[in-house]
Amino acid sequence: MSKELQINYSNELPKKLLDEVNEVVKSKKLNASQKMKLLEEVKKTYLNSNYNPGDVIGILAAQSISEPATQMTMRTYHFAGTAGLKVTYGLPRLIEIFDAKKNPETPTMTILLKSSHNSAEGAKKFAENIVEKKIENAVDKVFINLNDSSIDIELIDKKKNNKAAQLINEGIKDIEAKTKGNKISIIFKGEINIKELTKIKEKIMLIHFEGIPNVINAIVRKENDDWVVNTVGTNLGSILERDEVNIQKTVTNDIQETANILGIEAARNLIISETMKTMQEQGLEVDIRHIMLLSDTITFDGGIMSIGRYGVAGAKSSVLSKAAFEETIKHLVKASIHKESDNFQGIFENVMIGQVIPSGTGMFDLIAKSEDDDE
């Protein structure tokens, strides 16, 4: 009997709910008829909590997110004096996510390692390896030789001389870098004055030497049983290429980068998790479904749209409701030049002209068959 029931309800209730019900049944040792009663109650509650046709889910989501967000400005916690990485918290971070900023203020990656490297030493070594070093970080001494217009560089680690010379040759045109003893000597082709010489010296100093570009710093932390590497700066593409990295669990907080490397679905999930994280840090609870709707709206066209006049709000079809939001004149002029029309299908346009809005109870009409039709 119970199996039959299971099959019946599995069409109507989500699997997670059924699993939970089964757990309760097990722990409370309910018999079959009790279980059926419970399932009936669960079903009732479940159907009650569903949205109904005509419910304005967009506005409900907007209100459910923005009401807690107003509290956020009032009590933004400051983590004064705590060690660790600086990360944007609270309202500034929310704005960053929703405005689809190209470069987040504090880009950071959370890197998890494969089990073979999941140890204090392994993580530490990895962290040291990924931090970007430029030539200037590896250099011990630099001389500008005015006699023959050349630059001599001495590295801290002399074994890497050849590599450095090669990188310099690749990085800057019209020069030749060669290893000479424990020095790298750089000779210029053609005439050069001191000003240009110092300029080129500075250019050489900024050439990427080793590590992963854009990773400015990396800190090792223990989280539960795992060793986690947090970075300042993000470069997800290069990090995922490393053998030590657990590809499934490593994330960045740069949504744009995630979309480029892992695809738009990953970006959607990142928006959800980042928004939830930001809210929870402030002690605010928002139902995840509201944020999922928002995240879907941001990403549904395959790219990342901002919430605002250049993104979601700008994509409205109605001229009047766009003009009522921001940049009134621009939209009116554009509409009149292109002979646009407004079909009054949205909510705001209908509020504007004083008509019944096409949502909620206004979404439905009563269609009665008159006797004349039958004839």
Added chain:
Amino acid sequence: MVRADVFVDGKYMGSSESPKKIVETIKEKRRTGNITEQINVAYHPHLEEVKVTTDIGRVRRPLIIIENGKSKFTDEVYENLKENKIKWSDLIKTGIIEYLDSEEEENSYIAIKEENVTKNHTHLELDPSTILGFSASFIPYAEYDRGDRVNYGAKMVGQSIGIFSTNFLERTDTKSNVMVYPQEPIVQTNAHKIINYQSHPNGMNLIIAVGCYEGYNIEDAVIINKSSLERGVLWSYLYRTYEAEQKRYLGGQEDKMGIPEAGIKGYMGEDAYKQLSEDGIINPEEKINNEGVLIGKMSPLRFLGTMDQFITGVENIRETSVKLRYGDKGIVDRVFLSESTEGNKIIKTVIRDLKVPEIGDKLASRHGQKGIIGLIVPAEDMPFTEEGIVPDIIFNPHGIPSRMTMGKLLEIIAGKVAALSGEKITSSIFNPVPENEIRSRLEKHGYNNDGKEKMFDGRTGEELESEIFIGNIFYQKLDHLVSNKIHARSRGPVTLLTKQPTEGRSKEGGLRLGEMEKDCLIAHGAALTLKERFDSDKTPVPICTECGFVAIEDKIKNKYFCTICGNSKITEIEISYAFKLMLDELKSMLIYPKIVMKEE
């Protein structure tokens, strides 16, 4: 050698190698009376600047001079001052007290109390209470309150109704409140004595019990005794002045005072003017209600050349009488006749309205503890003590813990002692009558030293389970009376331009259902409620089916037609007038908003 720049009133005067000497010299000459005492001088070593200031508008304050760690205000000076042998001005002339401005204050080291004076100090405060401003100095036991509460309390002292000026009967302020039976607080501060407080008090001493009463004093509300109100507690008068001027206009025309003649523009009917006497002015002690006429006046029409005057033959004047404000009532208190600076006749009428405290009026003690009246209870239903004392107000204890206004509790006990002993208690900030002394004095009068008393429920006569904290406190009535604010509307005037309801109580306006409120209705799916709330300006508008413009109605021929294309196929639709206005504005911007309609 660095030379210090010398500035006088911000102007560069020269430089000096010995800036300190300049400062010393000026100070000494000022103190000995050789130069004016209104000069201030300061030396800023980090900037190498000497600044001498003499200009007007500086804020300066008096301080006692200290030399070599000793106050110059000695006991001898004090005795002389007490016996009126010397005056304040003598103290300044003899260099005992001097005035500092903010610049010179930076160079000074000021002791707050005399016992704190060290050799390094240069000045001594006249009294520690000078830390407070005018309003805050009226708060007793202020040092026992949290700082922000003193701040709020000071702000509310400024809003309290009292006697703001002793000549209020001669004045014609636009609006003023005067308390009927104000009192001097029995727990007061030195400030009350200094400013001659008796001539303009601002509250009353009431008996307060701290407790609850049927939940009518939740959220800072207070319960008030009906019999107390009937005896005149916290009564006040609202005086409002209405003014009319007999103006002269270009072309020899002028306003005319008197009862408006029937038939002129805006005439309101004979009944409206029946309270006016022959000269068109209302008589003193006449009762007047909502929008009643106070001063009859007629003015020439604002625009000449309208067809009306030729067609109808009506006289070229309109009614411009001065009426009572919407929602006001009262009794005519005084009528003044005068002349303006241009020689025009001016009539001022002062209306008085008695404001007996009612539910919703705002009261406050002096400790930042405000609340509104939540219920008026007959005396027989109020709790009473063993002696039969019935409190005037019941204050909710929940107002105390989070606000921590211990000063209020001390004032209640001190007030009780003062009332029992018949002496005022003076308890200025940093110099209070100690709590122990108050308590022991209360005990001597036969009461619990914590101010609590056994009380009985007035309705049942049963003893209340716990003892109640009861005592005397000074309460103020603040200038936020419900009767001046209450407002509601169902139908009413609309603005000419948009046909939407007017805004504001004085114009009998509606309450705006704003953008966010609109969103709430949408979120509830209440489409028809939303439409109902937003159709205040709905209008039937005839639209041309061909060109989509707003058509017109010819009332004489009873015909609709389009003025643009001459078409007479017109459909009437119902839209908000504001939208029709927007269409007009778009047209004026050379945008053609064509309305296309669908058959339903």
